[in-house]
Amino acid sequence: MNKIIAFVVAFVVVVLVASSSVFVVDPRHVAVVSSSGGSKASLAEPGLHVKLPPPFQTATLLDTRIQAFDAPDADRYTTSDKTELLVNPVVRYRIGEPLKLFAATKGDPQTLADRLASLSRDALSDAFSKVTLTDALAQQEAIASRARDELKAAAAPLGIEVIDIELTRIDYPSELADVVYKRMSAAREQAAADERAKGAAEAQQIKDDAQRKQQGAIADAYSQAQAIKGEGDGKAASIAAQAFGRDPDFYRFYQSMQAYRESFKPGDVVVVDSSSDFFRFMRSPNADAPSAPAAPRKH
Template sequence: MNRIIALVVVVVVAVLVASSSVFVVDPRHVGVVASSGGSPATLAEPGIHVKLPPPFQTVTFVDTRVRALANPDADRYATSDKTELLASPVIRYRVTDPLKLFAATKGDPQTLADRLASLSRDALGDAFSKVTLNDALAKQETIASGARDALREAATPLGVEVIAIEFTRLDFPPELADTVYKRMSAAHEQAAADERAQGAAEVQQIKDDAARKQQGVLADAYSQAQAIKGEGDGKAAAIAAEAFGRDPQFYQFYQSMQAYRETFKPGDVVVVDSSSDFFRFMRGPNGEAASVPAPAAPRRH
């Protein structure tokens, strides 16, 4: 009976030793095998492996997938113009060197989370301190990219590659929100007023340019009209001179008719001396001078 009990005990101990010596690493992880004697830790790739039972050797499983670290509580960051913002970042990372990570954190996931959170606050604080409030709100991706690069360098000793930093919240603290919104509203109103003033100035400039062009066109047109009129007057005078040379009597008759048209208007009543030379063509088409009675011969007594 004692032999049976002893055999059972041996079997149980063997099973326990075997179960603590054999371990399986799935494809999502790698195993870090550490020895109690101070020997360097070794990696165990996915598959079935054997190690010494504790406390001689222990295995720590490290997740090598892309993971996210979120901060449930927003942190305060100050911009270059001394305005505070609340930001809640999400850090996406993956472990690229499990041995470095194990040496820095002893495989404790919480230690890694705390270290990454602290490093990210430093990186984001530096990134926000280099930009103004308006740039911080308008260029969130640029700020996140700069903070990611800084955090990536700081996290290298941890064996971690930082892939991205994203913001789930970027807002003003409650005690500053109203003041900041009023300031932003005033700035936008001023910008709108400046745009309207610039637009009005441009409209006036366009009107002034159009007026100058109009005056130039009118001046050119008037100059051309005067030139054409002068040319026409010259031709008319030449024609009239030629006509006068061919038939002086007809030219005098025509000129007199024009003078009568300009002098007498419909309805005018004019008292004139019909014997005047001005009316000679009214007495006849040839413009004969008015006949004057001959003086009477002296009588002889």
């Protein structure tokens, strides 16, 4: 009976030892096999593996998928113009070098979380300290990108590859909200006033340019008109001179007709002596006169 019990106990021990010596790593993980003596750790890829039973060797599984680290509470960051902001970042990362991470954290998830939180705070603090409040609100992607690059360099010694940083919340502390909103409102009003002034100046400039062009066009047109008029007057005078040279009597008759047209307007009352030289062509179409008739006075 004692032999049977001893056999059963031995069998159970062997099974336990065997089960603790054989382990399986799935494709989502890798295992770091380490010994209690402090010898160099080794990496076990996905598959079936054998190791010494504890406490001689232990296998620590590490997730190699992309993971997200989200700080439970918002942190305060100060901009270059000394304004505090509440920020909630989400850091996406994956384990690129498991042996480095195991050497730095001994496989403790909490140690990794604490290290990532500290490094991300430093990177974001530096990024926000280089921008003003207005830029912090308008350039969130640029700030996150700058912090990601800094965090990537800082996390590399841990064997961590930083994929991205996303700022899920940027807000003001409650004690600063009213002050910040008033300052932003004043800044927007000033910007609007500057734009209106700029628009009014541009409109006046356009109006002045249009007036100058209009005045130039009128001056050019007047100059051309005067030139054409002068040319016409010259031709008319030349024609008149030619007509006078050919038939002086007809020229005097024509001049008298023109004088009659200019003198007698609708509604005018003219008091003249009918024997006046002005009416000689009315008395006779063949009247002779030494010079062109003078127009009578109007009353």
